[in-house]
Amino acid sequence: QARQSHEFVCRYRSGWDEDHLRRLQLFADFKQALLNDEISLYYQPKIDPRQREHVGAEALIRWVHPEFGFVNPEEFIAVIESAGQISLLTRWVIRTAVKQVQQLRAQGIELTMSINLSALDLLEDDLHSYISKLLHEHELPSRCLCLEITESAIMQEAERSMANIQRLHELGLLISIDDYGTGYSSLSQMKRLPVTELKIDKSFVLDLDSNEDDRQIVKSTIELGHTLGLSVTAEGVETEQSRDWLVANGCDILQGYLYSKPVPAREFGHWLERYLRG
Ligand code: C2E
Ligand code: CA
Ligand code: CA
Numbered sequence: 001q002a003r004q005s006h007e008f009v010c011r012y013r014s015g016w017d018e019d020h021l022r023r024l025q026l027f028a029d030f031k032q033a034l035l036n037d038e039i040s041l042y043y044q045p046k047i048d049p050r051q052r053e054h055v056g057a058e059a060l061i062r063w064v065h066p067e068f069g070f071v072n073p074e075e076f077i078a079v080i081e082s083a084g085q086i087s088l089l090t091r092w093v094i095r096t097a098v099k100q101v102q103q104l105r106a107q108g109i110e111l112t113m114s115i116n117l118s119a120l121d122l123l124e125d126d127l128h129s130y131i132s133k134l135l136h137e138h139e140l141p142s143r144c145l146c147l148e149i150t151e152s153a154i155m156q157e158a159e160r161s162m163a164n165i166q167r168l169h170e171l172g173l174l175i176s177i178d179d180y181g182t183g184y185s186s187l188s189q190m191k192r193l194p195v196t197e198l199k200i201d202k203s204f205v206l207d208l209d210s211n212e213d214d215r216q217i218v219k220s221t222i223e224l225g226h227t228l229g230l231s232v233t234a235e236g237v238e239t240e241q242s243r244d245w246l247v248a249n250g251c252d253i254l255q256g257y258l259y260s261k262p263v264p265a266r267e268f269g270h271w272l273e274r275y276l277r278g
C-alpha cells in the first residue's frame with residue numbers, strides 16, 4: 001500500500017508544488033506510521049505549585065517521518081483532518097494515553113491525563129461510548145482523563161459539539177478550554193459548557209516577564225476563570241520569574257519548559273519519580 005501511494009505521488013509530481021506533495025505524502029504514510037511507531041506520544045507535566053503530589057500531564061503527539069524528519073503536529077493534524085481520518089488518530093492517542101495512565105497507576109502514581117481534541121472529534125456522536133468502554137476495560141475512573149478543546153473547535157458546529165461535550169462530561173471526564181484568548185471567545189457560550197479548566201495560551205505567557213499588556217491580560221483572565229468557578233492553567237511557563245508572578249496572581253496550574261519539555265513515556269516516568277520524591 002505504501003509503495004502504491006509512493007508511485008502515485010511520483011507519477012503526478014510534475015505540476016504540483018512541493019507543499020502539496022508533502023501533504024499527500026504525509027497522508028499516504030500516516031496509517032503505516034502509526035503501526036511502525038514513527039508516531040508516538042510525548043508527555044508534559046501540569047504542575048500544581050501549591051500541592052506537589054497533585055500533578056497532571058498533557059499528551060502531545062510526535063511524528064518522526066523517515067524522509068521529512070520531525071513533522072510539526074499542527075501540520076500533520078491538519079492533513080489528517082482534511083483527509084477525514086482524524087478520528088482514527090484521536091482514538092489511537094486516547095488508547096495510548098489510557099495505557100500510560102494505567103501503567104503509572106500500577107507504579108502507584110495517579111494522575112489526570114489531558115488529551116487534545118480536534119474540531120471534527122466533537123462531531124462524532126459516539127466518542128463518549130468509545131472512551132467509556134476503554135476506561136471500563138482498563139478499570140480506570142473517568143476523572144483520570146481531561147479533554148482539551150478549543151473554542152473555535154466548538155463554534156464550528158456549536159449545537160452538535162456542545163451536545164457531545166455534554167455527553168463526555170456526563171461520563172465524568174474533565175473538560176478544558178484550550179488556547180484561551182486566541183480565538184473569539186463568547187462568554188455566554190462558555191457559561192453553557194460544562195468546563196472545569198481554562199487554559200491560557202502560551203502566547204500570553206511567554207513574554208510575561210517583559211510585557212505589561214500580557215500581564216494585564218493574564219491577570220484578568222485568571223480573575224474571569226475564578227469568577228466562573230474554573231481552575232486556571234498557564235502554559236508556556238519558561239522562567240522562575242513568570243512562575244512566581246503567576247503563583248502570586250492566583251494561577252492554579254502551571255505547564256512549561258521550566259518544569260519539563262514534553263518527553264517520551266519512559267523519560268516522563270523518571271521525571272515523575274524525581275519530582276514526587278521532592
Ligand atoms: P497546544 O495544545 O496548545 O499545546 C501546547 C504547545 O506548547 C505544545 O506544542 C507544547 O510542546 C508547547 N509548549 C509547552 N510548554 C512550552 C514552553 O514552555 N515554551 C514553548 N515555547 N512551548 C511550550 P506542540 O507539542 O508542538 O503541539 C502543538 C499543537 O498541536 C498543540 O497545541 C495542539 O493543538 C496540537 N496537538 C498536539 N498533539 C495533539 C493530539 O494528540 N491531538 C490533537 N488534535 N492535537 C494535538
Ligand atoms: Ca492543549
Ligand atoms: Ca496553546
Ligand code: CA
Nearest residue numbers: 116150178179
Ligand atoms: Ca492548539
